[in-house]
Amino acid sequence: MSKTLKQKLVAYALVLPAFLVVMLTVAYPIVSAVIQSFQDEKTGAFTLDNYAYFFTEPAQRMNILYTLFVVIATVVIALVVAYLLALYLRFVHSGIAKSIGTLYLLPRFVPAMCAVYAMITIIRDSGLINRIGLHFGMDLKLGLMYHANGMIIMNLWFNIPFAAMMITAGLGAIPDSIIEAARDVGAGKFKVFTSMxxxxxxxxxxxxxxxxxMTNVGSFTTPYLMGGNSPKMLGIALFDQFNKYLAYNRSAALSVIMFLLCSVSAGVYIYTNLKEKDWEQ
Structure with missing residues (x-):
């Protein structure tokens, strides 16, 4: 046996335990769920009814559309606010900017349950904002509880710091020299921003x-504590199918649907990384 072959065998032997763990804990449950999603609950025969149920039943179809609305709104608003925050942290060198740069990641370290309950005590109709308003003769009822707007606000609390952290890292990789060079040849601030x-x-x-x-498609804590009874986020709908109705095959089908929704975003991520050289050019 050659030395090269021995080295390869040793390498494979070292990787094998981790590979088996991944296959047993990740790959096998995924394959099992996909197979189960195409089985009839009573006979076990092949069927598409489990998928048809979520696209033909009005309440279930509304759950999908509702989830997409909340998630897309969260993504758009979070990216806009995070990008503006990242620009401020990158190009403004002041004491306030340094303080914000130190504090803006704190929400990432607060447990989700604690954060949601804290938000509830502030925005509910009898919460802090309402009590402050009563002191000034105003009965402020925001109507954010059990509403999409309330969940979007809570999602932004979690996701803006995360997005800002990633965008700030990208902005930090832009050399100051190319920005200064553009200004030296007469480019204004707006031109430097749009072109560089x-x-x-x-x-x-x-x-x-x-x-x-991907984080918000399958979110559970915020929709469970702040969401209404109808429509529901897909994470809550999956919980109901599995725990309340004991519809395991439909639960598997909904899991696959959620996976496919996330796979679209994952595909964009993979494509973006594969095109890294094009981005650099």
Whole structure:
């Protein structure tokens, strides 16, 4: 046996335990769920009824559309606010900017349950904002509880710091020298932004958007505590199918649907990374 072959066998032997763990804990459950999603609950025969149910039943179809609305709104608003915050942190050198740069990641370290309950005590109709308003003779009822707007606000609380962190890292990789060179030849701030800063940071914005999208498609804590009874986010709909109705085959089908929704975002992420050289050019 050659020395090269021995080295390859040793390498494969070292990787094998991790590979088996991944196959047993990730690959096998995915394959099992896909197979189960095409089986009839009573007979086990092949069927598409489990998928048809979620696209033909009005309530279930509304759940999908509702989830997409909340997630897309979260992605768009989070990216816009995070990009503006990242620009401020990157190009403004002041004490306030440094303080914000130190504090803006704190929401990432707050447990989700605690953060949601804290938000509820503030925005509910009898919460902090309402009590402050009563002192000034105003009965302020925001109507954000059990509403899409409330969940979007809560999602932004979690996702803006995350997106800003990724975009700030991308902006930090832009050399000051090329910006100064553009200014030296007469380019204004808007021209520098549109022709240099935005193109060089767009890849990081897209990647941040893909992560925010995938994180919120299957979110559970915020919709469970702040969402209404109808329509529901897909994470809650999946919980109901599995735990309340014991419809395991439909649960598997909904899991696959959620996976396919996330795979679109994952595809954008992979494509963006494969085109890294094109972005650099």
């Amino acid at each position: 800063i935005l193109p060089l940071s767009l890849k990081d914005v897209i990647i941040a958007g893909t992560f925010v999208f």
